[in-house]
Amino acid sequence: MISGATDFLQMENKWEHEIISYTNLYKNELLNNILPFWLKNSKDEKNGGYFTCLDRQGNVFDEDKFMWLQGRELWCFSYMYNSVEARDEWLNMALHGASFMEKYGRDEEGNWYFSVTKDGKPLVQPYNIFSDCFACMGFAALNKATGEEKYKKIALDTFHNILKRKDNWKGKYNKQIAETRPLKNFSLPMILCNLALELEHIIGKERVFEFIPLVVNEVMNNFYDEESGLILENVSPEGKFVDCFEGRLLNPGHAIEAMWFIMDLGVRMNDEQLIQKATDIMLHTLEYSWDNEFGGIFYFMDVKGNLPQQLEWDQKLWWVHVEALVALAKSYTLTKNKKCAKWFVKVHEYTWKHFKDNEYGEWFGYLNRRGEVLLSLKGGKWKGCFHIPRSLYQVWKILEKI
């Protein structure tokens, strides 16, 4: 029995030891692979803004500019400038994107377009409020980097606009007939959890502390499904399960990412119970969505075990895996739950083996179920300079503190 206990302790130390040994891996990958790749390949010197459709080698294969990804890259370089080191090349890259966004990004009412041409002509209407969320995050971070009032104003105006639109953000583009089957979607409350803290230097601690309980309640009570122990993507306005395609949908990556946002809010509010609950939900989601045959986390599932309608359901996506690494590293340091450490090692091994491109730099985004590359692009309409650098930074800093 004593020997068993010693083994157990040694085992635990082994996991912790292994994890700490990764610190420099994450740091180097961020500073010497990912950020240089985007600095080198994504800047549109002629028209301003960022190219994000980059092939395996980093060549631009499409020149349209997606506001969602412009805002994310602006955020990324501002954030690295604020958090890692005040490097001029990072600030200049941020300013380069901000200037394009400021000029061409919004319609007359201040809504952010979904996409524009390389020279800024609007292509797709602001039907999608996430463009606004990432513009808001980006300009808030740039305001922190520069102290410039005009960036603060853009962030704040956009934030107010998001709050104004939040209950009916699809507006006239909404095709659902809400009278028959009202549903609300998880994405916005999830992002607001993160946005609240990103805006603290602008909206102030008091406002953030008013805001946090509202979004936490929405995520942890309304979208959390007691019966399955999982987070649903769509629920009724009262937070109940609705038995239809949308109501049964699970997006495990979303849920896992949201749980580390919640852990951050738990830390900010000193709420250990909240951190514990977020850890439990995250671990349960990971166990539920791990592909025991080929490894990796499924993209979409159905909470009743039915067939999901998404044809890409079994694919392995970069953001799902790197966000899981953040959630696991964070929950491990906060709870010392050894399950988190074990899972971290498992997800780490899968992720670095399958996503990292050892030949041309940066990481692949889309793998098939077997973990083979499905699309070799480094950036596109949905993959940009965001999840990978943010996660590498987060994990690096968490491991450094263990």
Add this chain to the structure above:
Amino acid sequence: MISGATDFLQMENKWEHEIISYTNLYKNELLNNILPFWLKNSKDEKNGGYFTCLDRQGNVFDEDKFMWLQGRELWCFSYMYNSVEARDEWLNMALHGASFMEKYGRDEEGNWYFSVTKDGKPLVQPYNIFSDCFACMGFAALNKATGEEKYKKIALDTFHNILKRKDNWKGKYNKQIAETRPLKNFSLPMILCNLALELEHIIGKERVFEFIPLVVNEVMNNFYDEESGLILENVSPEGKFVDCFEGRLLNPGHAIEAMWFIMDLGVRMNDEQLIQKATDIMLHTLEYSWDNEFGGIFYFMDVKGNLPQQLEWDQKLWWVHVEALVALAKSYTLTKNKKCAKWFVKVHEYTWKHFKDNEYGEWFGYLNRRGEVLLSLKGGKWKGCFHIPRSLYQVWKILEKI
């Protein structure tokens, strides 16, 4: 040399012989597997209409009703009644769907909803004109079966509504800013090629003969891209290539299916040149989109060889393959081009091996690149009682006449 020529002739006869031997296979599959499966499993006895979300065994896993698929199943049973044999069970099945559609299918302006609940409450707005196209086809076929004026009126009203909406059918749901980059999409002209002949008994020969040259010109001149020899999914209003994600998109299944619609129009108008051109485009599309590694036809491609944005691009879908069989059988009998016969055998072997479910009846719809079942459903939000029975019927009748 003489011996070579004999071999060649024997070879050709071998292909033809092999193809003819399939006749009963197609007939039996239609009459003893596919139609009985839908008769048994898709009828909603309580509320009327058809369930289309059927799992591998035929159990209903979702009860929403998608107008697109209601219209297609109505068409299918009416068509079989008109074309194969006047069986009461087929007519009753058609009437069962028609009555539900008539009661609950349309909004106040006569547009067909995208979906309704099992008991007919509207769920998703008529943002999609293809619901209207298939309702029109369905009621036209039911009018032919019954002679009932009221079905003719529904078909005709819907047809006029489609023509009225055709240049801006997305209406307020359109998110594209056309001033910046106007594009038109291939789907509607493609379906109109087929719809024209389906409505001949209602709108008359003269109207059909006015209509045909317009849709043929649209498909064979505007959407056909001279440079690649392929059909594009989206072009400029003048029919030119536009270098963006939508403009570069190829949907080989769409192009191949459209080519047999064009062959039908060629037959109707006695235009051998048109049949020849459609055959050439179809064969070229097939050669371009065949997966030489794992077999089967890719779902989406990019005309410039870039990475498509569709994550499901490499999947093998039922409708693509069965429509290719129709196009190949048809073009072979019309042109006697031996390439069509060879390709027919190749696609036939792939299709029957991978899609047919020998255990629970009907066919799978969604395979991954390797031809393994990705989703085991027999029907869903997009797969219903349409492509497989229509194709089996078409191939059966074509082979019977060789």
